[in-house]
Amino acid sequence: MPVKQIKCPQCETPTLYDVSNPWRPFCSERCKLIDLGEWASEGYQIPLSPEPDLWSDELTDDGSSKRPH
Numbered sequence: 001m002p003v004k005q006i007k008c009p010q011c012e013t014p015t016l017y018d019v020s021n022p023w024r025p026f027c028s029e030r031c032k033l034i035d036l037g038e039w040a041s042e043g044y045q046i047p048l049s050p051e052p053d054l055w056s057d058e059l060t061d062d063g064s065s066k067r068p069h
Contacts, residue, residue: 010035 004017010031026032
């Protein structure tokens with residue numbers, strides 16, 4: 001089976017994606033730890049869309065706003 005070569009997600013250095021690389025998919029322990037640090041410090045975040053109800057300016061039947069004060 002041929003060994004697959006990929007770019008390191010951190011530094012983009014070509015690296016082997018194989019069991020012989022203990023840091024896969026990273027090229028080194030350093031890149032793996034940099035990535036882990038980004039996750040731990042919340043440097044990577046999945047964007048969330050705002051809740052439509054929280055930003056709604058709809059009015060209730062009596063004319064008051066549904067928005068919490």
